[in-house]
Amino acid sequence: MASELGEFLRARRAQRSPDDASVLRSGRRKVSGLRREEVAVLAGVNVDYYTRLEQGRETHPSRQVLDALCRALDLGPDAREHLHRLAGTTPDDTPAPASGTVSPELRQLMDGYPHTPAFVLNRILDVLATNTLADALFSPFQAVDNLARMTFLDPAGRRFYTRWDWTAQATVANLRIAAGIDPHDSALRHLVAELSEGSAHFRDLWDTHQVRGKTHEPKHLEHPDVGPLVLTYQAFDVRSAPGQQLIIYHAEPGSPGAHALSLLSSLHATTRQAH
Structure with missing residues (x-):
């Protein structure tokens, strides 16, 4: 799940506008969305730690860190639940077997x-x-x-x-x-x-x-x-x-x-x- 978690964070960071996040623009930006450093500041986490999350080198973020990232990336309820599932922090991470038979x-x-x-x-x-x-x-x-x-x-x-x-x-x-x-x-x-x-x-x-x-x-x-x-x-x-x-x-x-x-x-x- 680590690669999916990193891909999700990178994709949502790219879609988060600096203006919407109230981030001051400085210098020429190479990305349309937020920089890693900006997400880390908004979430109150270490930049290196957040980088490891995106790169899949950190695989066990706490629920508190995930909640902070949800706020920084302005994730809605469905996206919040999805992020927690990717990180394995939901109470029951094992889905019930899906049935293909209609009663x-x-x-x-x-x-x-x-x-x-x-x-x-x-x-x-x-x-x-x-x-x-x-x-x-x-x-x-x-x-x-x-x-x-x-x-x-x-x-x-x-x-x-x-x-x-x-x-x-x-x-x-x-x-x-x-x-x-x-x-x-x-x-x-x-x-x-x-x-x-x-x-x-x-x-x-x-x-x-x-x-x-x-x-x-x-x-x-x-x-x-x-x-x-x-x-x-x-x-x-x-x-x-x-x-x-x-x-x-x-x-x-x-x-x-x-x-x-x-x-x-x-x-x-x-x-x-x-x-």
């Missing part, structure tokens, strides 16, 4: 939402199960297998996600959390390698080390059969299957999005009957 009870619950899309994801954004309306919503994609793969490698992604740049950043930030929870996850490593090879945009975003969990910002989508959709969503951790999340999309009653979902449901049902 029959959960599938039954999802099917009980006929008027809203519902699906289950794991930590690396594999789509483990969908209900009927989620199948209809994601029908433009060649395969509904992994949200990151669908976003970056499927041509439908850029048309489907009308705020594609925002979606791409959020997707990569979610994968970074998964890397902090279990950096040795072979499935995650294979996915990152595949996405890095297939998308230069993914490579650039991955190198920023941005970390962010799911927000509740509306999803702006464009479906070829029903047009634009603006949907909100809720994410629920599946307590019986650590690492799984139930995602439920929702449209405001009476809104254009609700009408579009209703039309999509009807079209999908007609198509299934025809087949």
Whole structure:
């Protein structure tokens, strides 16, 4: 984890503006972000000690030092937790085994939402199960297998996600959390390698080390059969299957999005009957 810790610190230091950190500029700067010396001063740690952290020569920083670095680098809650995980200072650093099987009870619950899309994801954004309306919503994609793969490698992604740049950043930030929870996850490593090879945009975003969990910002989508959709969503951790999340999309009653979902449901049902 030492190399990941150093890479994370270097990436976030490069993104921290001296002006935002209230650091006085002096002389010509060779870096756009903060210097190592400036981070050390802001965090109240020895410069040599901080340098060893970035270089991977110091592998056991205390919780107090990490908290100070979080303040110096202005890390949000998700990034704070990620940094502590990389340093091995979380109370339980061993992730629970991820389950790839969705229980029959959960599938039954999802099917009980006929008027809203519902699906289950794991930590690396594999789509483990969908209900009927989620199948209809994601029908433009060649395969509904992994949200990151669908976003970056499927041509439908850029048309489907009308705020594609925002979606791409959020997707990569979610994968970074998964890397902090279990950096040795072979499935995650294979996915990152595949996405890095297939998308230069993914490579650039991955190198920023941005970390962010799911927000509740509306999803702006464009479906070829029903047009634009603006949907909100809720994410629920599946307590019986650590690492799984139930995602439920929702449209405001009476809104254009609700009408579009209703039309999509009807079209999908007609198509299934025809087949």
